[in-house]
Amino acid sequence: MIVLWTDALIFMLVFALLALAFSVRNKEHIKQGLKKIADSNIGMISLVVLLFFVTVGLLDSVHFKSAAKGGEIISLLDQFAAPLKEHxxxxxxxxxxxxxxxxxxxxxxxxxxxxxxxxxxxxxxxxxxxxxxxxxxxxxxxxxxxxxxxxxxxxxxxxxxxxxxxxxxxxxxxxxxxxxxxxxxxxxxxxxxxxxxxGYYHVFGTDKVGEDVLYQAVKSIRTGLVIGTLTTLVMLPMAIIFGILAGFFRGWVDDVIQYIYTTLNSIPSVLLIAASVLMVQVYMANHESSFTSVVVRSDMRLLFLCLILGVTSWTGLCRLLRAETLKLREMEYVQAAYALGVKQRTILVRHILPNVMHLVIITVVLDFSSLVLAEAVLSYINIGVDPTTYSWGNMINGARLEMAREPIVWWSLSAAFVFMFALVLAANLFADVVQNALDPRAVRND
Known part of the structure; x- marks a missing residue:
């Protein structure tokens, strides 16, 4: 079995989510929020669609060397979809x-x-x-x-x-x-x-080199999920730590953190991402012995793209958490904890962090769809994932010339659109339900 960097991070994230769900299973306010989600027809339908995509992505994240194919690194999804790949x-x-x-x-x-x-x-x-x-x-x-x-x-x-x-x-x-x-x-x-x-036809046709378009679209699911989840994994620690510290301590701490994210926001994100991707390409070109496999090279570029997107996308959540922390530190229970001599670290962990987590969850779910679309845009302008990586962005990028043919080749773009539309729509609908269920202001308005 071969464990790529993105595979390890994906399963670490899955185990972390399971551990989080186990730890908060007895929290009454969490139960109420989950009950509201379970009572929402739209929420449950979109959740089922998301779980279907996640299942496909997890199957494509278990890699091993195939003895039948000369030691080629393939995934479980490749094993199941071997006829599509070979036809x-x-x-x-x-x-x-x-x-x-x-x-x-x-x-x-x-x-x-x-x-x-x-x-x-x-x-x-x-x-x-x-x-x-x-x-x-x-x-x-x-x-x-x-x-x-x-x-x-x-x-x-x-x-x-x-x-x-x-x-x-x-x-x-x-x-x-x-x-x-x-x-x-x-x-x-x-x-x-x-x-x-x-098994009898090419359901979505074939592309310029004769590869099955359905296979490309299904393989692209993992790339979209990796971009949406691992980028969040990179973004959350910086956004939570900096946002809470800036709002809680204020003074010079607040000034320094505001200066950092204001400066980062002033840099055009596309230029920063392009420069970082080019640096990664140069590094891999100068260390070819460490990246002998095409799968390893593409996985490393995908990982760095997640890191870059995470570094450039944490500022919005940081600002939101800073503003919420500024409000929470003036609440009566926080002031009472101060008066009783409770340590600042304990106040941050027990009183501030739990009361901003609804914003974190809502923002994460809302940002997921935007990150999936960001990969498509970046790959379209050739600064996204590796060209050998299956992604909807690469499919759309390749469809540019196909759309200019006569007669027009429309099915590659259509397949990428259908799969991306289903994933992003389900994520957006589920985000709306989560926001209504977990936002305390929405609960009070009800």
Whole structure:
């Protein structure tokens, strides 16, 4: 098993979240907030969608060397999606097509050269006569996949209902389907249909070098999640420590911290990120012996991009926490702790930090979607992740020239848009629900 830097940080973050959830499981105000989230249909639907993306990202974060592929570093997702990765065509082909997208000189009967569309090597290879069998075969495969997917999804939802019924042990109706369970059913059904059809066709077509676009879009999920989560992991310590210290101690401490984040905000972030990425590239070029694998090189650049984005994005949360701390330090319970001789460190840990955590959680969830979009923009201008890394930004960047072709190649951009739209929309909707559930001001207004 191979543990990359980003893999280690991802699983450290998962374990930290589990430990945090275990430590606050008996906090009454946390229970009330979680109950409000559980009672929100939109919140639970978006949470299910986010958990689906997280599951795919975690599968793609378990790496090992494949003996069957000459020691190549692959992930569990690569192992499961091996047919998609290995079914490479010559060049562009449209979704569900059986031929290439451009005409070439091909040989037909009696080896007579003819101008036409060559057959794909893998897409629709089971068809004897694509002209007459293509559409009926797609409809037949779609109906089979739909029936099998419905059966598989129903069994899984039934297992979830059984588990919930045993845990709750209530007299509630057993077959009550919540919107979250309906979302689970739909996601599993659509996933099964796509997986089944991808065994016979390229569902989202192929790109310029003949690689399956569906495989690229699915592999890009991990990159988006890494950018959104690890950047937050870098940003939070600086934002929390500096923000609370500036608001609590004021004076010269406040002046120094304000000077630091005001100066950092004055530097154009794009220029700072570009300069840092170029420095990383130069370092890796001068130390090639340490980066012999393409996977290791791309992972290191992804890690540094997270570090750079974290260093440049902590100032907003820091300002917010400073303002909240300035208000909290004047509250009666803090002043009472001062009067009783409680140490400043204890006041910070027990009275200030817990009362600003709702702002931290809300900001983290809100910033996640913006960081995912930031990766796409940065990769579009070639200062984001490594070109060999699968990401929606690289897919959009590659689609620039494809959109200028005649006829137009639209499916790479569309696939990146669909996956990114689903992740960002779910994150934004879940952020709104979390904000309403955990913001004390919202609770008082209710």
């Amino acid at each position: 490479v065509e010559k060049t562009y082909s449209s979704p569900f097509s059986t031929t290439l997208y451009s005409k070439e000189i091909i040989s037909v009967a009696d080896d007579i050269p003819q101008w036409g569309y060559p057959r794909l090597i893998f897409g629709g290879q089971h068809l004897q006569d694509p002209v007459t069998q293509h559409i009926p075969d797609i409809l037949k495969k779609l109906s089979i996949a739909f029936m099998k997917g419905c059966l598989f999804s129903s069994l899984l939802v039934l297992l979830i209902l059984l588990a919930r019924f045993k845990i709750q042990a209530t007299a509630a109706p057993f077959f009550t389907l919540s919107p979250a369970l309906c979302t689970v059913f739909i996601i599993i059904l659509l996933s099964y249909i796509v997986v089944y059809l991808s």
